[in-house]
Amino acid sequence: xxxxxxxxxxxxxxxxxxxxxxxxxxxxxxxxxxxxxxxxxxxxxxxxxxxxxxxxxxxxxxxxxxxxxxxxxxxxxxxxxxxxxxxxxxxxxxxxxxxxxxxxxxxxxxxxxxxxxxxxxxxxxxxxxxxxxxxxxxxxxxxxxxxxxxxxxxxxxxxxxxxxxxxxxxxxxxxxxxxxxxxxxxxxxxxxxxxxxxxxxxxxxxxxxxxxxxxxxxxxxxxxxxxxxxxxxxxxxxxxxxxxxxxxxxxxxxxxxxxxxxxxxxxxxxxxxxxxxxxxxxxxxxxxxxxxxxxxxxxxxxxxxxxxxxxxxxxxxxxxxxxxxxxxxxxxxxxxxxxxxxxxxxxxxxxxxxxxxxxxxxxxxxxxxxxxxxxxxxxxxxxxxxxxxxxxxxxxxxxxxxxxxxxxxxxxxxxxxxxxxxxxxxxxxxxxxxxxxxxxxxxxxxxxxxxxxxxxxxxxxxxxxxxxxxxxxxxxxxxxxxxxxxxxxxxxxxxxxxxxxxxxxxxxxxxxxxxxxxxxxxxxxxxxxx
Amino acid sequence: xxxxxxxxxxxxxxxxxxxxxxxxxxxxxxxxxxxxxxxxxxxxxxxxxxxxxxxxxxxxxxxxxxxxxxxxxxxxxxxxxxxxxxxxxxxxxxxxxxxxxxxxxxxxxxxxxxxxxxxxxxxxxxxxxxxxxxxxxxxxxxxxxxxxxxxxxxxxxxxxxxxxxxxxxxxxxxxxxxxxxxxxxxxxxxxxxxxxxxxxxxxxxxxxxxxxxxxxxxxxxxxxxxxxxxxxxxxxxxxxxxxxxxxxxxxxxxxxxxxxxxxxxxxxxxxxxxxxxxxxxxxxxxxxxxxxxxxxxxxxxxxxxxxxxxxxxxxxxxxxxxxxxxxxxxxxxxxxxxxxxxxxxxxxxxxxxxxxxxxxxxxxxxxxxxxxxxxxxxxxxxxxxxxxxxxxxxxxxxxxxxxxxxxxxxxxxx
Numbered sequence: 001x002x003x004x005x006x007x008x009x010x011x012x013x014x015x016x017x018x019x020x021x022x023x024x025x026x027x028x029x030x031x032x033x034x035x036x037x038x039x040x041x042x043x044x045x046x047x048x049x050x051x052x053x054x055x056x057x058x059x060x061x062x063x064x065x066x067x068x069x070x071x072x073x074x075x076x077x078x079x080x081x082x083x084x085x086x087x088x089x090x091x092x093x094x095x096x097x098x099x100x101x102x103x104x105x106x107x108x109x110x111x112x113x114x115x116x117x118x119x120x121x122x123x124x125x126x127x128x129x130x131x132x133x134x135x136x137x138x139x140x141x142x143x144x145x146x147x148x149x150x151x152x153x154x155x156x157x158x159x160x161x162x163x164x165x166x167x168x169x170x171x172x173x174x175x176x177x178x179x180x181x182x183x184x185x186x187x188x189x190x191x192x193x194x195x196x197x198x199x200x201x202x203x204x205x206x207x208x209x210x211x212x213x214x215x216x217x218x219x220x221x222x223x224x225x226x227x228x229x230x231x232x233x234x235x236x237x238x239x240x241x242x243x244x245x246x247x248x249x250x251x252x253x254x255x256x257x258x259x260x261x262x263x264x265x266x267x268x269x270x271x272x273x274x275x276x277x278x279x280x281x282x283x284x285x286x287x288x289x290x291x292x293x294x295x296x297x298x299x300x301x302x303x304x305x306x307x308x309x310x311x312x313x314x315x316x317x318x319x320x321x322x323x324x325x326x327x328x329x330x331x332x333x334x335x336x337x338x339x340x341x342x343x344x345x346x347x348x349x350x351x352x353x354x355x356x357x358x359x360x361x362x363x364x365x366x367x368x369x370x371x372x373x374x375x376x377x378x379x380x381x382x383x384x385x386x387x388x389x390x391x392x393x394x395x396x397x398x399x400x401x402x403x404x405x406x407x408x409x410x411x412x413x414x415x416x417x418x419x420x421x422x423x424x425x426x427x428x429x430x431x432x433x434x435x436x437x438x439x440x441x442x443x444x445x446x447x448x449x450x451x452x453x454x455x456x457x458x459x460x461x462x463x464x465x466x467x468x469x470x471x472x473x474x475x476x477x478x479x480x481x482x483x484x485x486x487x488x489x490x491x492x493x494x495x496x497x498x499x500x501x502x503x504x505x506x507x508x509x510x511x512x513x514x515x516x517x518x519x520x521x522x523x524x525x526x527x528x529x530x
Numbered sequence: 531x532x533x534x535x536x537x538x539x540x541x542x543x544x545x546x547x548x549x550x551x552x553x554x555x556x557x558x559x560x561x562x563x564x565x566x567x568x569x570x571x572x573x574x575x576x577x578x579x580x581x582x583x584x585x586x587x588x589x590x591x592x593x594x595x596x597x598x599x600x601x602x603x604x605x606x607x608x609x610x611x612x613x614x615x616x617x618x619x620x621x622x623x624x625x626x627x628x629x630x631x632x633x634x635x636x637x638x639x640x641x642x643x644x645x646x647x648x649x650x651x652x653x654x655x656x657x658x659x660x661x662x663x664x665x666x667x668x669x670x671x672x673x674x675x676x677x678x679x680x681x682x683x684x685x686x687x688x689x690x691x692x693x694x695x696x697x698x699x700x701x702x703x704x705x706x707x708x709x710x711x712x713x714x715x716x717x718x719x720x721x722x723x724x725x726x727x728x729x730x731x732x733x734x735x736x737x738x739x740x741x742x743x744x745x746x747x748x749x750x751x752x753x754x755x756x757x758x759x760x761x762x763x764x765x766x767x768x769x770x771x772x773x774x775x776x777x778x779x780x781x782x783x784x785x786x787x788x789x790x791x792x793x794x795x796x797x798x799x800x801x802x803x804x805x806x807x808x809x810x811x812x813x814x815x816x817x818x819x820x821x822x823x824x825x826x827x828x829x830x831x832x833x834x835x836x837x838x839x840x841x842x843x844x845x846x847x848x849x850x851x852x853x854x855x856x857x858x859x860x861x862x863x864x865x866x867x868x869x870x871x872x873x874x875x876x877x878x879x880x881x882x883x884x885x886x887x888x889x890x891x892x893x894x895x896x897x898x899x900x901x902x903x904x905x906x907x908x909x910x911x912x913x914x915x916x917x918x919x920x921x922x923x924x925x926x927x928x929x930x931x932x933x934x935x936x937x938x939x940x941x942x943x944x
Contacts, residue, residue, distance in 0.1 A: 311793065311794065330796070331793065331794070331796040332796030332797075332798070333796075334796070343794060348788070349790050349791050349793075349794040350791060350794070351788075352784050352788045354787045354788075355784065359780070359784075363784060363791070363792075363795040363797075366781070372777045375776050375777050375778060376775055376776055376777075377775055377776060377777060
């Protein structure tokens with residue numbers, strides 16, 4: 001391969017080790033000026049680590065980085081900024097109570113005698129916005145603007161600093177399809193102006209659409225770099241996972257029986273903004289069926305689940321579990337009533353990370369006769385139960401039941417939660433993003449277990465942001481948009497683009513089943529508040 | 531067989547984890563002593579006749595270089611008792627995720643309730659009644675401390691007010707209440723008017739309700755030593771059992787480690803906060819009565835409102851030096867008093883006794899770094915085991931600070 005300044009960034013043979021794991025194993029990445037270079041790989045393939053190395057957040061154990069053909073050592077994000085490398089993180093780094101403009105100039109303020117001069121900065125921002133078609137309201141507080149606009153603010157922040165190498169870490173995960181489209185336009189405009197873009201994603205269609213070149217990583221290893229125009233999505237998928245990909249899971253038709261969960265006219269209010277995050281939601285989940293709530297992140301799914309599981313109070317409406325009104329019941333009563341819950345955030349809610357596997361397995365049942373006698377813990381019974389679950393759910397750990405869950409990988413942490421929730425006596429399983437961040441094998445495994453749980457006669461309420469997961473598992477799809485259920489669909493009949501229209505709010509069903517196509521609404525959602 | 535709940539391979543009932551905790555505390559102590567020595571060394575240039583080497587020797591020998599080592603030793607044990615209680619108070623709250631700055635106030639309320647009973651009832655000439663009144667006073671002290679601890683507990687649960695802010699204020703309220711109560715006309719009988727001092731209360735020796743010493747005082751050349759130390763040890767063991775062996779402790783610690791997942795699992799975190807503050811308050815209350823019910827200890831009630839009792843705040847030091855382990859609290863408290871006991875002896879080599887306090891302060895400061903030292907020990911341990919190929923011992927793995935959620939599965943065993 002040629003060397004030299006034809007590449008603006010060259011990362012050669014990068015190795016980065018974490019305790020027990022090699023996150024990057026001799027990875028080479030070459031970025032040309034003015035190209036959009038996609039970095040593709042599953043969760044855990046090492047994409048974010050590689051970008052963190054480039055951005056100076058990690059130091060590589062081996063390998064070196066060249067900018068314009070010259071070797072550079074990037075010790076911190078400050079070094080990266082000095083080299084005009086900018087990054088839009090997956091979780092934005094904005095000060096919520098500052099205005100957008102303040103956020104953009106933060107750390108790079110123009111000042112005179114200690115007074116900040118904003119006028120020139122604002123002009124520069126406006127010029128940039130015009131040039132790249134970025135719609136940002138500079139004087140709004142960050143807390144008041146939509147996620148999409150926050151992202152544009154982050155992009156503007158990079159441009160303001162005259163960065164010419166821009167890293168985007170999974171930028172589309174939080175956006176609506178329309179916002180994604182606009183982002184793509186902006187990216188193309190920036191590339192045209194000579195900016196070089198690194199774009200992390202595991203969404204094949206986006207990569208096919210926007211990128212010029214694509215580098216694929218798998219389990220920390222470099223698989224290859226291809227020109228996007230010479231390949232297709234199926235080939236990229238194969239490179240990404242290492243074998244041909246079957247996106248579907250075998251599953252027999254559902255045989256719904258009695259209603260297990262019934263939600264009627266449920267409203268949830270955000271305690272801070274007093275906005276209704278869930279609006280008059282009604283649905284039923286029957287034993288033996290998987291009902292899936294589909295929607296783009298932040299459309300009220302979290303709040304809906306929190307209300308059903310008791311983590312958040314309900315403003316109005318009723319929740320009934322197996323015939324009993326549980327609207328105002330405590331979480332423990334709900335659990336005893338047969339509710340199992342695989343939470344969205346496994347580290348915040350699912351596990352006490354500093355407890356070991358054994359303790360986490362019984363965290364809902366520790367007071368029951370099986371595991372305690374007159375308030376004293378039955379250690380041997382607990383250990384036996386934990387050992388059994390470890391082998392049944394194939395939880396891998398260094399010290400068996402005594403492994404502190406913090407030291408385990410995300411997949412195994414999830415197995416602990418899934419094992420606990422499925423093994424517990426339950427009639428309803430609520431699974432929120434049960435496969436987030438897991439590799440393909442683990443995903444398939446969890447999908448099978450959820451289907452098995454359905455076939456065993458449990459009602460399953462699945463909340464997922466992944467369209468593939470929704471289409472694969474659901475017996476019925478409910479689409480949630482801005483806190484409302486806007487469609488009840490049959491996964492066998494609906495197409496993915498159509499589902500997308502519902503999720504974006506461009507289409508909705510009325511109570512009597514009529515379908516309204518609302519083009520106005522979709523355009524409003526572009527820059528508007530969610 | 532005892533079972534360490536925490537983790538790691540165990541040797542009998544001692545886990546690697548506790549060995550590391552102990553080692554970390556030891557490092558804190560050694561660095562503290564070293565810094566103390568350096569301070570003595572540098573100040574010896576300006577103090578005539580100061581001798582840093584013997585100063586260090588005195589520090590190490592604690593009470594044993596005193597004129598009457600046995601008496602000093604007895605006193606050291608006596609002074610350790612309230613410190614064990616306040617350390618336990620801070621420790622159990624911390625295990626539940628609360629920072630009990632309120633120990634001084636709970637200590638004073640316990641003292642007040644205990645003294646009202648022990649000084650209010652006359653059992654002179656009736657030793658059996660004296661023992662019962664003493665027990666009653668101890669219980670009253672615990673209950674009063676508990677009620678005082680419930681205030682921040684309830685305020686946190688119902689109004690979400692931070693317990694640190696509340697307890698800072700309840701401490702001073704307690705101090706003022708104390709002085710006010712004993713200034714009441716009806717309690718004139720409890721004020722010591724005999725010895726010419728002003729503002730002191732009478733001691734329990736005058737009412738016959740003092741803490742039994744079973745001859746321990748006489749045995750140690752008339753030191754203050756009494757049976758309090760046994761109570762403290764029993765209570766520490768009970769707290770350890772509560773935290774580690776019962777469902778109550780399991781839920782308390784779950785709340786302390788992650789209140790969100792505790793809540794998710796149906797554990798009532800509000801109840802656990804209230805419970806932890808109640809127990810913490812009671813323990814601090816016990817600290818007060820264990821000290822002031824002794825026949826020879828007098829309290830100047832008139833100045834209580836001006837200064838919070840040291841024992842309350844030293845409890846924070848004891849708890850953290852012990853890494854909030856209830857059994858460790860016994861040793862941490864003993865250690866603090868051991869160094870402190872050397873203070874008076876330092877005078878003979880040219881230093882004043884506050885040097886001992888400086889060293890304790892440094893050690894406590896370093897106790898904040900225990901987790902850092904603990905991690906340091908982990909790395910060393912890992913290396914030493916890795917250097918023995920095929921070693922069968924399961925290694926306590928570095929639970930590196932970042933959980934690698936999104937990492938691939940291939941390196942399961944980390």
